[in-house]
Structures are given as structure tokens and as C-alpha cells.
Amino acid sequence: MAPEDESVMSESPQEFLQDITPGYCDVQSFVPVEGGYAGHCTCGSWDVVMPTQEEAHALAVQHTMAITLKELAKRETKLRLPSS
Amino acid sequence: MSTSTMLWANSGDSHFIEPADLWSKELPKSLADLVPRSVKDEDGLWETVYVDGQSFRRRLPSSAAIEFGKGGSKAPGFSDFSKRLPDQDEEGVWAELVFPSLGMWAASFKTRELLKETARVTNDFSASEIIALSPRLLPTAQVSTLDVNDAIEEMQRCAGLGFKSVFLTVSPHPMQQDWQHEYWEPLWSAMEEAKMVIAFHIGTEPIDMAAGEVIGVTYRGPGGAVMNYTETTFSGQRAVMKMVASGALDRHPDLKVMVSEGGATWAPFLADRMEEGYRQHHMAVRPKLNRSPREIIYSQVYASFQHDPTAVAAVRYMGYNNAMWGSDYPHMEGTYGHTQKTLHELFDDVPQDVSERIRFGAFEELFPSAPKAPAEIRH
Numbered sequence: 377m378a379p380e381d382e383s384v385m386s387e388s389p390q391e392f393l394q395d396i397t398p399g400y401c402d403v404q405s406f407v408p409v410e411g412g413y414a415g416h417c418t419c420g421s422w423d424v425v426m427p428t429q430e431e432a433h434a435l436a437v438q439h440t441m442a443i444t445l446k447e448l449a450k451r452e453t454k455l456r457l458p459s460s
Numbered sequence: 461m462s463t464s465t466m467l468w469a470n471s472g473d474s475h476f477i478e479p480a481d482l483w484s485k486e487l488p489k490s491l492a493d494l495v496p497r498s499v500k501d502e503d504g505l506w507e508t509v510y511v512d513g514q515s516f517r518r519r520l521p522s523s524a525a526i527e528f529g530k531g532g533s534k535a536p537g538f539s540d541f542s543k544r545l546p547d548q549d550e551e552g553v554w555a556e557l558v559f560p561s562l563g564m565w566a567a568s569f570k571t572r573e574l575l576k577e578t579a580r581v582t583n584d585f586s587a588s589e590i591i592a593l594s595p596r597l598l599p600t601a602q603v604s605t606l607d608v609n610d611a612i613e614e615m616q617r618c619a620g621l622g623f624k625s626v627f628l629t630v631s632p633h634p635m636q637q638d639w640q641h642e643y644w645e646p647l648w649s650a651m652e653e654a655k656m657v658i659a660f661h662i663g664t665e666p667i668d669m670a671a672g673e674v675i676g677v678t679y680r681g682p683g684g685a686v687m688n689y690t691e692t693t694f695s696g697q698r699a700v701m702k703m704v705a706s707g708a709l710d711r712h713p714d715l716k717v718m719v720s721e722g723g724a725t726w727a728p729f730l731a732d733r734m735e736e737g738y739r740q741h742h743m744a745v746r747p748k749l750n751r752s753p754r755e756i757i758y759s760q761v762y763a764s765f766q767h768d769p770t771a772v773a774a775v776r777y778m779g780y781n782n783a784m785w786g787s788d789y790p791h792m793e794g795t796y797g798h799t800q801k802t803l804h805e806l807f808d809d810v811p812q813d814v815s816e817r818i819r820f821g822a823f824e825e826l827f828p829s830a831p832k833a834p835a836e837i838r839h
Contacts, residue, residue, distance in 0.1 A: 402518060402519055403516055403517065403518045403519075404516070404518075405515075405516050406514060406515045406516070406517075408513055408514070433508065433515070433517065436517055440506070440519075443519070444503060444506070447505050
């Protein structure tokens with residue numbers, strides 16, 4: 377992971393969440409529950425309970441891998457485009 | 461721009477940002493470990509925020525959204541307080557009610573002690589850095605909205621430090637009852653006694669980040685940006701509706717409410733709607749009020765706007781005298797960089813008494829201890 381960033385402190389939680397729409401994989405939450413951490417995605421189709429926050433986080437990374445790969449491919453394409 | 465052509469005004473809505481490490485530096489380690497911190501994934505596409513034992517991973521905003529967000533921090537005096545008054549002198553803003561930024565996160569804390577202590581640290585910072593800088597700057601105090609006794613204790617401490625108002629989110633902490641409930645009655649009594657103004661700011665609905673799929677009202681697609689912005693304004697109106705209908709303001713006639721950034725024309729409209737409900741549904745109305753909803757709103761509720769021409773009309777034609785102007789410095793919705801253009805468009809063709817009431821009078825009535833603008837800039 378990259379070093380800690382301060383940007384979140386200048387945003388309100390509302391701003392942090394302003395791009396969220398239920399049904400889309402915009403945010404995954406990890407909340408302590410009995411037996412570990414409950415992971416939930418705003419797409420509504422991903423819920424897990426794992427012993428640690430890190431394990432739930434790792435599963436979220438897997439859950440959103442398709443989006444990540446698609447975004448990385450977009451970035452790659454942009455980099456290859458000749459500058460005008 | 462020379463002062464002879466400048467229009468000056470007080471601002472009922474401004475902001476500052478505390479140092480990002482304020483809480484982590486000032487709190488004991490056991491609490492500092494719980495305050496929000498952000499860690500980005502190596503791919504730069506995702507970010508995880510850790511706050512009070514919970515965490516939230518989000519897809520980072522698009523580059524357009526990031527650019528939009530940066531627009532709000534271009535004003536030098538947002539975080540560098542030595543540049544605050546020069547900014548305001550350049551813009552034509554005399555005194556201002558100033559809201560902190562980090563406290564917006566408090567509603568996502570679950571730990572009572574964390575809520576209490578972050579408020580204390582923020583208030584000590586505001587007192588030493590802002591109140592001490594100039595009497596023209598009136599920062600709002602922060603209090604916990606999870607526990608009424610904690611709120612009262614900190615509010616009273618802040619009154620002693622020189623604060624004149626308390627920032628309250630438009631709804632209290634998600635784990636607490638809403639403002640219309642009797643639970644909060646001791647706070648209203650204590651604030652009335654301490655002469656502290658309730659300062660609601662729109663768009664501050666506490667978000668229970670652990671609630672999973674239910675997170676606020678968000679639109680996508682055609683009109684989404686305007687609809688999302690407009691939605692934020694309704695929360696301030698709802699807060700006032702609750703304070704009036706529950707009798708809280710009726711029981712405390714010296715308790716004043718400020719609603720910042722949400723426009724002002726809604727106040728006469730809300731008074732109309734509440735009058736009709738109170739009269740036509742009288743058989744079901746509890747509690748009965750000693751004064752009508754309109755009388756309460758018109759005498760105890762103040763509202764700030766930035767650009768709305770109808771807010772001026774609310775004073776001029778609707779008898780609602782508690783509209784006041786606000787810059788929303790330095791946010792994107794505010795007037796930083798075009799304050800003079802805004803003030804001239806709003807007030808050049810308005811009678812002097814109405815113009816002065818909105819630019820100075822309502823603010824001075826709400827905050828009588830604030831220094832009055834010199835006569836030569838009140839025109």
C-alpha cells in the first residue's frame with residue numbers, strides 16, 4: 377500500500393460518499409461483528425464475515441478485481457495514445 | 461478595488477480547515493489511533509479510510525471530481541490563518557461565522573470518549589488560533605451529539621472560551637434520538653442560558669458508514685449533480701421544522717437558530733406550510749404552541765444564502781427579516797473570487813435599509829458581541 381494520505385481529512389463523510397449509488401461497487405465497508413469483521417459492498421451482492429479486517433479487505437480486493445483491471449487497461453490505453 | 465466602490469458584508473457561512481494531524485497529535489495514543497486516516501492501494505485506484513475500528517474502501521473519484529475538490533482550497537486563508545483577514549479584506553467580508561472541517565467526521569465515531577475529546581481539541585485550537593486572531597472571526601464550537609451531558613459540558617466550557625455558537629449537524633449522531641425528542645431538552649435550556657446560537661449547516665447529515673447499503677440520497681445520470689446539491693439544502697429546513705413543531709424553540713424563546721448555506725426563501729415557505737398544518741390538523745397537534753410556527757420562525761430562525769436573489773425578496777416583500785448573506789468561503793459553491801460581483805448584483809437596486817439588514821443587521825442581531833463594521837463601509 378502507498379503511504380498514508382491526508383486528503384480524506386479535508387472532505388466530509390458526505391463528500392467521501394458522494395459518488396456512491398447502491399447497486400454499484402463503489403464502497404466496501406468492514407465493521408467489527410461477533411466473530412470478526414463483516415465486509416459489505418454497495419453493489420448489494422457481496423457480504424462476508426472474516427476473522428480479521430485484513431482478510432475481509434483482501435476479499436474485497438478480489439471482489440472488485442474486474443473493475444480494477446478495467447480501469448488499469450483504460451489508463452494503459454491513455455498512456456499509449458499519441459499526444460496531439 | 462477601492463473601498464468607495466466596494467460593497468462590504470458580514471458572512472453567516474464560512475469555513476476553515478484545521479491541520480490534518482491536529483487530532484492525532486493532540487489526543488492520547490489510544491484515541492489518536494481511532495481518528496480517520498487514509499491509505500491508498502498501490503494501483504492508485506482505491507483508498508481505504510480507517511476510522512474508530514471500522515474501515516471503508518472506496519473507488520477514488522474521477523480526475524474531474526478531484527479537480528472540482530481542489531477548487532475549494534485555492535483560497536490562501538483557508539488553512540493559513542495569517543492570510544485569512546487579508547483574503548476577507550480583499551473580498552469585502554467584515555465579520556464571519558466560521559465552521560471547522562474535521563468535525564464533520566465525528567458522526568462516524570462510535571466511541572463516546574473519542575467524540576468528546578476530538579471536540580475539545582478542535583475547540584481549543586479554534587480558541588487559540590481563530591478567536592485570538594481577530595474578533596471579526598466567530599468560530600462555531602463543536603460538541604458531541606451522541607451524549608447530551610457531554611454536549612452541555614463542552615458547550616459551557618466553550619462559552620467561557622468566547623465562542624458564541626455551537627455547530628450542530630442537521631441530525632444528531634446516528635445512535636442518538638433526533639432533535640425533536642425530549643432527550644435534547646437539557647441542551648436547549650443550557651444553550652439558551654449561555655446565549656449560545658445553534659448553528660446548523662446544510663449537508664451535514666451524519667452518515668452511518670457502517671449502515672451498509674443505505675447511505676444517503678444519491679442520484680446518477682441526467683441532472684445528478686444538480687439534484688445531489690439541491691438535496692443537501694432540505695436537511696436544514698427539516699432541522700428547523702423539528703425544532704419548531706416539537707416546541708423546543710417555543711419553550712426557549714431566547715434560543716436562536718442559524719441555518720447556513722441553505723438559502724433563505726424557504727423560511728417564509730416553511731412557515732406557511734407549518735401554519736397550515738398546525739391550524740388545519742389542530743385536533744392531532746401535540747404539543748400545542750404558545751406562539752404560531754410563523755412567529756417562532758420569523759423571530760428565532762436566521763438563514764444565510766450566497767447567490768439567491770429571492771432571499772433578498774424574502775426580506776423586502778415577505779417580512780422575513782432574518783436572511784443574511786454568507787460567502788461560504790472558500791468552497792466551490794461560495795463567492796470567493798467573485799464576492800464583489802455577487803454583492804453588487806444582489807444589492808445595487810435594493811433599498812439601503814434592506815441591503816444593510818441583509819449584509820450586516822441580521823448578523824449583528826444574532827451575534828451582538830461581534831465588532832460592527834465601520835460606518836464608512838456600511839453603505
